[in-house]
Amino acid sequence: MPELPEVQTVIEYLKKQVLNQTIKDVKIYHPKLLKNASVQEFTEFMVGEKFEKLGRKGKFLLFYLSNNKSFVVHLRMEGKLFAQPKDSQPNLPQLLAEIELDDYVLRYYDTRKFGTFEILNTHDLTKLPSVNKLAMDAIDDDFTGVYLYDRIHHLKSKIKNLLLDQSIVAGIGNIYVNEILFDTNINPTREANTLTLKECNAIAHSAKKILNESIKHSGTTIHTFKVNDVQAGGYQEFLQVHGKRKKPCPRCGQPIAFTKVNGRGTYYCPRCQK
DNA sequence: AAGCGGTCCTGTGTGC
């Protein structure tokens, strides 16, 4: 669930608590969380290091540690990373990992256990395949209509699927792709080779507008997105079509349609989006 | 190469 704005919100919040904190201890309650290390390897890698810098690429959270090490987290659908007081009670059934710091314990919760932790012995994250295969962020200046057109105009895939492909543009998930395609009047099932450069320009522009606006409002709350137990996600109020099945289209009043595109819930206005 | 379907998970919602 968390997409670029939600991950950005989490990173901004964590910066205030974990920067310059030293890792005292690590507890892993669900070893499958670790994508490229055993529990022992992970613990030895982490303990004693300090959080020097935090960042984000696409939907990945990037933690730059001392000694040129990196720690990379992906929340997938339900992952939550909270810096909580050391004496606080964790929500045990969902607790998959704890990273004990000087003043906080960084707790990872994930009901569906889809999230991942990765470690890397350098700050050069291009060395990590999962991060290296990402394209630029959708809010980057170099995500332009010309770039998008070049990447997709020869493809037959539906435009919605391509905007969800993180190797074409990073950070867009199912909620925002529905919003972006509504905003640009483009039907989610349009084949990419029918899109004009003008439409690609509109998509790039709209993606930046919608994602930046959502970041301003601390992301979107759908189901369970929270930051430190406080409901985040003011952008929820601004969603035009996502989750609005049968509600009137904000532009023309026609009921919003719901269908599946590649298995993903897809909301759109059949009259506006051609 | 491109594109599609299955898989990982479990809490929630729906229908009989």
Added chain:
DNA sequence: TGCACACAGGACCGCT
């Protein structure tokens, strides 16, 4: 009421 099942979806894998 209680049960069974569909659904939610990001990334990855394997097949065509």
